[in-house]
Amino acid sequence: MSTTIKDLGEIELLNRLKRFMRCGQIDDDVAEINTINKSLLINTDLLVEKIHFSEEISNAKDIGWKCITTNISDLICSGSENIISFTVGLVLPPNTHWKWVENLYEGMREAMQEFGGEIIGGDCSCGETKMISITAIGTMNQLRLHRGNALPGDYIVSTGFHGLSRLGLALLRSEHLPSEVQISPKLINRAIKTHKRPYPAIEALKALKECKPDSTSWRAAGTDSSDGLIESIRGICESSDCQAVLSKTSILKDPDWPEDSIWDEWILNGGEDYELILTLPKEWAETLSKNFKRAHIIGFIKKGKPNISWDNLEPINIEQSSPFQHF
């Protein structure tokens, strides 16, 4: 018979969680971070069952991986690739199986082994619906990416393909696809993997730092494309009070992505892709796209009231571009 956390009781549950945390953590009320003249970046994200994850399409390990990596992506798109700590707040219905909790933390551990950091504390409670609240902490160095840092003349750079995660979700949910076309098994695998195991753009951030030309300062705008490619650019325009002009033909697609243009909607507004969306001085954008294979220039920033358009002057309906408004 499978043990539930109700069977275990809170003390035994915490005991079992000990091995996922910094030594001695569970005996204490707070977590401690030692810093010597460092700035820390802190991020809190919530994942709520049925809103952000569903057990029908993701197992507990995948959910654990995802709740750590989505947080890491926020640190990375702010300039920190040095991830140091996490606190985990966990709400679980009393009939949750221990195995589920263990797998959740296993998934978190796998992500931390890949990207760094350790769980330094947290809290857990029962509740009607599963909920995971993660606070992630990283250290900052010379590059601080902000949505509000874009300037007219900047080039807009994407560090990878978009739409894969949305396709993966559709496949896992057996949704109708945008049109009836053949999809290669390779694309199916990549799409499902991208959805279940998002991979934050840590290599892209490292490349960005390494390839900065001496002639430019460390000023750059950045965010991740977790809410969709267009939505991420909209956020930059809004925070930087500027306009973006995008070139449709410059937005690279997975080599196996269907040709049918109706599929482009998922590239633009699919979401959950976790690429870096940057605006950089021309020279820096060009060295990055040369030095980091998947990085490509997709448009530029100009003066004007916040807006996005295609370079053929076709407008983009920004109102419809935000698939991740939860209320």
Next chain:
Amino acid sequence: MSTTIKDLGEIELLNRLKRFMRCGQIDDDVAEINTINKSLLINTDLLVEKIHFSEEISNAKDIGWKCITTNISDLICSGSENIISFTVGLVLPPNTHWKWVENLYEGMREAMQEFGGEIIGGDCSCGETKMISITAIGTMNQLRLHRGNALPGDYIVSTGFHGLSRLGLALLRSEHLPSEVQISPKLINRAIKTHKRPYPAIEALKALKECKPDSTSWRAAGTDSSDGLIESIRGICESSDCQAVLSKTSILKDPDWPEDSIWDEWILNGGEDYELILTLPKEWAETLSKNFKRAHIIGFIKKGKPNISWDNLEPINIEQSSPFQHF
């Protein structure tokens, strides 16, 4: 007609929350903490509706106050009275009224005005049940209180009365009281206020630091009595691998507390009182109880397997002492 957060939409909701946060915070993915050679203490706590709070007995402002102060209490009982930052993760059903959310943050702001700190970021999402996840950050100085720091020979010190919060809860819920005795209106007011607006022991911590005799080191054990007086001492015994001997007559009661001994159960195991429970070298314990009016010595620590007993050798049933196991 009262506006719900569903009416507002997420963007407008975040806009309205801006004024509760550090300037410019909402345009960004992460929160930043600048430190110069400081150690930080981090604490995460969850408050779930129907588990930790109920709208029938607490309004949104009181809940806001409580979710900040319970976190602060964890920092204080670890040695930090210098509270710097909070992140707030908020899960709300779509039909939640904006006014409720505004009042929640007002209550948080009142607590931060009293104890320090500011909200530096967070996340919000919809969900079936209200849930608040707070991560609090404070800086550490010379005194680091741990549950595991107790040593045989230490005196056990409580920095205030216990049982008031439990009485307040009973009154608010119209529960049967332990026995039918007269309760003074003053006690009723104090009990309800203690339950609705818990006040962390920040003054006691300051006094503790100020009155340390030169002859002792900074070693001291501490926790708060949020889970009950006995449970807090049980935690110290467990983490420090020692025994506690308590003197029933030394445990001070509110001057208006009923004489009937059946009421003592709420003093011992009522919970949510947020006093500091310390174990200190004799000299330090004595100066503290002289210098800080409400501090009083209630027992001592001795060698042996983790256990608590009365000084008349009567045993205390530790198994029944933990009212706050949520699973």
